[in-house]
Amino acid sequence: KNEVEQSPQNLTAQEGEFITINCSYSVGISALHWLQQHPGGGIVSLFMLSSGKKKHGRLIATINIQEKHSSLHITASHPRDSAVYICAVTKYNNNDMRFGAGTRLTVKP
């Protein structure tokens, strides 16, 4: 079983829809990261969380440390949000970063 599990693997939405991507992890962590990867490979760091909730524009990330679960929400989705979204954790007291397999999001106009 992977230490970081994401769901769903693939997600197709209509423009304007509210989107949720989920991440569960099974190890002790010092931080959880949400990353965005576009075709061609470049990765952009969206959020780094150790507790609570963060918001940047239309993106919201939450984490529940007790349940070892995080969610990434996109409000009023747009075709330019189409990308692979990756959840990653930095293991506690370690520099090893473990990644989920990613969620491929396609937003149709």
Added chain:
Amino acid sequence: ETGVTQSPTHLIKTRGQQVTLRCSSQSGHNTVSWYQQALGQGPQFIFQYYREEENGRGNFPPRFSGLQFPNYSSELNVNALELDDSALYLCASSLGQVPRGYTFGSGTRLTVV
């Protein structure tokens, strides 16, 4: 401030050859991490360098080695290339021995034939 730059962007090598990939870290960052991302999978941690010393290593064989220079740029070397080494290699820079935030490069896509 400049971001993370990786070179080359694409590379084709023959099985058994050796390859060197390069990464220039973001200005002010002193930690560099390397990741391998096979097609359709999430990245896998290879190793991390902090102030020119290895600061953590994932489950990769010794033929994967690295180096960090005094200016905090870094190299990833892979010897005796295998077909399964074909992947996107990502570099990320950060600040501190136990980094919190990372800036990623665009990656080097290596194809081994």
